[in-house]
Amino acid sequence: MSELILVPTPIQEDLPLEPVAREKLLEDALKPDVLILVEEHKIGRQRWLKWGLPREAIEKFILFNEHTQEKIQSDIIKEIKSGKRAYLLSDCGLPAFCDPGQLLVNACHKQRIKVTATPFPNSIALALALSGFSHATFVFSGFVPVKEPERSEWMKKELKRPETLIWMDTPYRLRKLLDDVHKLGPEREIFLGCDLGGTKEFLIRGTASSIIKAIGENDKREFVMVLGGQLLSK
16 A cells, blocks of 8 residues: 555664554564655664564665755655655654654645554644644644634634634534635645544544535544644635
């Protein structure tokens, strides 16, 4: 299946890998249609072995960092589009959050390649990493106000900000929020992460109008909304 999977890793070297991530890597690592992208070979190898993952898979490691990204990213995209699954691991922490993986995630979205992740406990950081939007400057704006006119005034002010924005609201107001963004800021690109890490996870990036069409009647879900910092060209 063509997809990119972000694999968050422990910050401390002596901690175990998250169980779901370890299970998926045990299952997939040696498959011929699986790519394993690591930030540094030595660190990746040491941690891989500590986690009890198959030694044979180390030969498949592809170095993906600030030094190699420009040279190999287009080839990785081609490999994924051909039907391969890629796992992206950073030396520690959440891949694609303030590191070169962000550009790979962004490229995947542009090529309509599915991007997901193994479990991570912070929905805000995870949604931002999965969005592919720039992390150079981002603002967590919190929950959108409920009552008018405060709600509309708040949204108009927020939508004028140049940074990547992160919003939250209650599940039953998801459709209303999308409608409001479509009305007040239709040129702003959106990443919507619903039920992150769950069995019914739904991830999509596009304009408010395209996302409204995609979710249809299934519009009452726990979600985080990330709005891209750069406006779409008209």
